[in-house]
Amino acid sequence: xxxxxxxxxxxFRKEGQNVTLxxxxxxxxxxxxxxxxxxxxxxxxxxxxxxxxxxxxxxIAEGYSVSREKKESFPLTVTSAxxxxxxxxxxxxxxxxGQGAQYFGPGTRLTVL
Amino acid sequence: QQPVQSPQAVILREGEDAVINCSSSKxxxxxxxxxxxxxxxxxxxxxxxxxxxxxxxxxxSASFNEKKQQSxxxxxxxxxxxxGTYFCGLNNAGNMLTFGGGTRLMVKP
Numbered sequence: 001x002x003x004x005x006x007x008x009x010x011x012f013r014k015e016g017q018n019v020t021l022x023x024x025x026x027x028x029x030x031x032x033x034x035x036x037x038x039x040x041x042x043x044x045x046x047x048x049x050x051x052x053x054x055x056x057x058x059x060i061a062e063g064y065s066v067s068r069e070k071k072e073s074f075p076l077t078v079t080s081a082x083x084x085x086x087x088x089x090x091x092x093x094x095x096x097x098g099q100g101a102q103y104f105g106p107g108t109r110l111t112v113l
Numbered sequence: 114q115q116p117v118q119s120p121q122a123v124i125l126r127e128g129e130d131a132v133i134n135c136s137s138s139k140x141x142x143x144x145x146x147x148x149x150x151x152x153x154x155x156x157x158x159x160x161x162x163x164x165x166x167x168x169x170x171x172x173x174s175a176s177f178n179e180k181k182q183q184s185x186x187x188x189x190x191x192x193x194x195x196x197g198t199y200f201c202g203l204n205n206a207g208n209m210l211t212f213g214g215g216t217r218l219m220v221k222p
Contacts, residue, residue: 035212042115042200042212043155058209090154098208101145104154 002027004105006091011110013078013085021076021108023091031097032074036060037088037107046089049074050097078110086112114138116203118213125191125220133216135201136183144177144184145202145210148195155200158186191220 004025013019025032031050035043045058049068063082068074074093078085088109092102119134135144143162147155161177161184172189184203188195198217202210 040215042214043202044212045209048209098204101157101160102202102210103157106154 004091004093004103006089006105006108008108009106011108013110013112015112016080018077018079019110021078021089021091021110023074023076023105024072025074025091025093025103025105026072027093027095027103028071029093029095029103030071031094031099032068033092033094033102034058034064034066034074034076035090035092037090043090046076048097085110115211116201116213118199118201118216120216121214122217123219125188125195125218127193127220127222128190129220131188131191131218133186133188133199133201133218134183135185135203135213136181137203137205139182139203139205141177141179141182141184141203141205143204144175145204146175146184146186147200147202148197149200149215150197158199188218191218193220193222196220 007022033048034046044060046064047066049055055066055068065077090107091105094100094102116135116137145160146158149155175186177184198215200215201213
C-alpha cells in the first residue's frame with residue numbers, strides 16, 4: 001500500500017536539544033512539505049521541496065532545517081533555536097509542486113519538557 | 114494572507130445540511146478541501162480549479178466562485194462520520210497552499 005509514514009508518533013525534547021522527525025513516502029511523489037499545527041489552529045508551512053536536493057523555506061522556517069537526499073525521504077530537524085516547538089507536525093506529499101492533492105502522514109506530536 | 118473560513122464552528126443533528134465558506138483577498142487558482150479528525154492527519158476531500166466548477170464526493174460537494182474569490186463546501190444529510198474540522202487550502206498561483214483556520218463540525222445523533 002502506498003502512503004506516507006512519520007516517526008515517532010510522540011516525541012519529547014528537553015530545552016536546548018535538536019530533534020529530527022522522520023517522513024517517508026512511497027507514492028513516487030516529487031513534492032514534499034512540512035507543516036506545523038498548533039491546538040485549534042490551521043496548518044502553517046515550514047519547508048517544502050519540489051525535487052531531490054532542493055528545498056525552500058515556507059512561512060515559519062526559523063528554527064527548523066530539512067534535507068532531501070532521496071525522493072522518498074524529507075526529514076525535519078527542530079533546532080534549539082526554535083523557541084516554542086511544542087506542536088503537531090505533519091508531513092505531506094503531492095505529485096508535483098502545486099499539483100494535485102496533498103496526502104498527509106499521521107503526524108508527530110512534539111512536546112518540550 | 115490566511116483564507117477566512119466561516120462559520121468557525123457548527124453543530125448539526127444527523128440528517129441536517131451545512132455550508133462552510135472560505136474566502137480570500139487574493140485571486141485564486143485552485144481550492145482544496147480537507148477534513149481532519151481529532152489527533153489525526155487531514156484527509157483530502159476534493160480540489161476545485163479555476164472555472165467555477167463544482168465537484169462532489171458522496172453527499173459532500175463544493176463550488177468555486179473565482180469572481181468572488183471564494184469557495185463553499187456543502188454537506189448534505191450529514192452523518193455522524195462527518196464530524197471533524199474542515200480546512201480549505203488556497204492556491205494563489207504560487208504553487209503553495211495557504212490553509213484557513215478551520216471550521217469545527219459536530220454531528221449529533
